[in-house]
Amino acid sequence: MEVHIISPEGDVFQGTADAVFLPGTLGGFEVLDGHAPLVSTLGKGQVLVRRAAGFSDARMREGLAPQGEGTELSLEVSSGVAQTSEGRLTVLID
Numbered sequence: 898m899e900v901h902i903i904s905p906e907g908d909v910f911q912g913t914a915d916a917v918f919l920p921g922t923l924g925g926f927e928v929l930d931g932h933a934p935l936v937s938t939l940g941k942g943q944v945l946v947r948r949a950a951g952f953s954d955a956r957m958r959e960g961l962a963p964q965g966e967g968t969e970l971s972l973e974v975s976s977g978v979a980q981t982s983e984g985r986l987t988v989l990i991d
Contacts (some may be wrong), residue, residue: 898931901988903987903989904958904989910956910957911949912952914946918943920939926979930984936979939988939990946971950965952970965987
């Protein structure tokens, strides 16, 4: 699925992912490709973006780098909103 993470400073991540874990205000949840349309508020926690093929073709904010074997990207957020629709996940973070 296409993932776009945006902060007040601009684009943080834009690329393809297999799964994204989000810290919802009522508990964490994971979004996979084909997820039903959803809008959710986010609380403090980590956004984890996973892709088995790595992120060589993704656009990332300077200083943000994949972890482990290069298949997971993690960023700390204090709040935000996530929306899924038609194979796309958009995350607005603070």
